[in-house]
Amino acid sequence: MIYTDKEKYSDILNDSLSYLEQRGYENIKADTEGYETPKSFNKVGSDVSITPDIVAEKEGRKHYFELSLKSEKPKLLKSKWLFLNTLSGLKSCKFRLITTKGHYKFTNEMLSDLNLNDKTLIKI
Structure with missing residues (x-):
């Protein structure tokens, strides 16, 4: 999810956080109220900053989670x-x-465009 969509989809982000907590993920960091913000990555030579939606750990391994929701700027989402x-x-x-009903087709098309067809989706 890109920065401009954060407020629009905040309820889905909160549902995703509770889903991950129920599945045993720990040290959850999210770009929302009540959680520590994940580390941002800045592109050298520009003002572009990339922040993962959710970062969590399970069994000692770090996991990056992105919400896959329809966006006005799919090119920016693809690069992220x-x-x-x-x-x-x-x-x-x-x-x-992580995706929800109504966003499956969009997500699969994006994954196909990026040749990331091996990714399995978490459907909430």
Whole structure:
């Protein structure tokens, strides 16, 4: 989810956080009220900043979670997903996508465009 959609989809973010807590994830950091904000990554030479929606740990392994929701700026969302997928590969972490009913087709099309068809979605 990109920054401009944070307020619009805050209820889905809270549902996702409770889902992850029920599944045993610990040290949850999220870009919302009541949680510590995850580390942001800044692009050198510009003002672009990427912050994962949710970062959590389970069994000693870090997981990056992104909410996959319809967006007005799919190009920006694609670049964020590619960055987080690459980062998770370099750091031996997991990158997962969380989506809800009404956003499945959008998510699958985005994954197909990025050649990330091996990603399994968490459907809430």
